[in-house]
Amino acid sequence: MNIKTFRIGGVHPEENKLTHDAVTQVAALPKQAMFPLGQHIGAPAKPVVQKGDKVKVGTMIAEAGGFVSAPIFSSVSGTVFKIDTAIDATGYRKPVIIINVEGDEWEDSIDRSDKLETVEAHPDLTSEEIINRIKNAGVVGMGGACFPTFIKLTPPPTAKAECVIINAVECEPYITADFRLMMEKADEILVGLELLMKAAKVTTGYIGIETNKMPAIELMTEKCAMKFNGSAYTVEVVPLKQRYPQGGEKQLVDAVIRRQVPAPPAIPVNVGAIVQNVGTAFAVYEAVMKNKPLFERYTTVTGKKIKNPGNFLVRMGTPMKDLIDACGGMPEGDNKLLAGGPMMGKALTSVEVPICKGTNSVTVISGNEARRKEPQPCIRCAKCVGACPMGLEPYLLAKISEIQNWERAEHEDIVSCIECGSCQFTCPAHRPLLDSIRQGKSTVMGIIRSRSAAKK
Secondary structure, three states: OOOEOOOOOOEOOOOOOOOOOOOOEEOOOOOEEEEEOOOOOOOOOEEOOOOOOEEOEOOEEEEOOOOOOOOEEOOOOEEEEEEEEEEOOOOOEEEEEEEEEOOOOEOOOOOOOOOOOOOOOOOOOOHHHHHHHHHHOOOEOOOOOOOEHHHHOOOOOOOOOOEEEEEOOOOOOOOOHHHHHHHHHHHHHHHHHHHHHHHHOOOEEEEEEEHHHHHHHHHHHHHHHHHHOOOOOEEEEEEEOOOEOOOOHHHHHHHHHOOOOOOOOOOHHHHOEEEEEHHHHHHHHHHHHOOOOOOEEEEEEEOOOOOOOEEEEEEOOOEHHHHHHHOOOOOOOOEEEEEOOOOOOEEOOOOOOEOOOOOOEEEEEEHHHHOOOOOOOOOOOOHHHHHOOOOOOHHHHHHHHHOOOHHHHHHOOHHHOOOOOHHHHHOOOOOOHHHHHHHHHHHHHHHHHHHHHHHO
């Protein structure tokens, strides 16, 4: 077996894949669902409902707020309780739509059958029609970045796509939602990949999977051989070495096709690759073939002290508390609640934060692991430099961010940081490197945007 990986930096945290063998359960409906309007990169969605309106499962409740945006659909049926603000995963109060749940009535236009639809059975599907259906269904990147999928499929004229890479790496500790999705919905994922290739007008596809998911590698390899043998498409399952952050777009492109994406504003398609998460491929299948908008997702609920950790198919808008309760409740003692995994997940201030399009995991870190160690002076060991997958100098970026030297930060390429946390993870002095870099990156990006706007 030819096992590949990316070439710069990386770490290997303890995996803690506690829910590896936990078959996906369908989560119970919430009593009340809350839908943040900013569940994607770009402009927040704009409400198209008001207090007192009746909605069904699949009803659009907010339309795209701009070109880089995505509509939001109700995952429940019931009555719009109010349009308000509430604390989301960022820790700030943001606009939300709150719906009181009444029954479970779906829009008639959604195909709820289990019949597998194939591209061959729909010869009328053009590239433009596929992209339009993806856009109208509110599909975004399901790996956490939440970039509207239709935009990735319509690259600028200066870039030409040569392949689609499915990101099934799931290198973040604890999370197993993508693994379970592959084991349970492999056929649908491959149709989704075929749709993505047809939309991008390419005939080459790759599925990158780390070797700690051998059952998925074997299953997807077998399914690809059956589906694509003799077809117009060439699809390869690429086994990858266990190494974090292999699921980063640029790292995955390097590992799979040995091309390195330049610094921003360059993106993977500038070197010929369109990268989509495996959950996105499944969402594309449902959007295009089943006319089903994006309103539910596979999510892992996990933690060493969680009584019954598991994987769930959960309706968006469901409070995280409901899922934690379904797994036996919050453990006693000190706990840190994360939306996502321990490396890139966001620490939350409330268990009432809802599941959104990008919530691949609800992780509870308990005991000593929930508390940060006291930072010590930097010992100049350069471990953070060796671990950085972008070839940056994290100790330097953190320091110049702390002293607010924004010109130097931009010169040192702070915007290339992918915020993976490898530097902070490997630091023996327990310095909050990522915290400082994240603040600096945000400030520098704001300065760059203001400068660009002033030139127009």
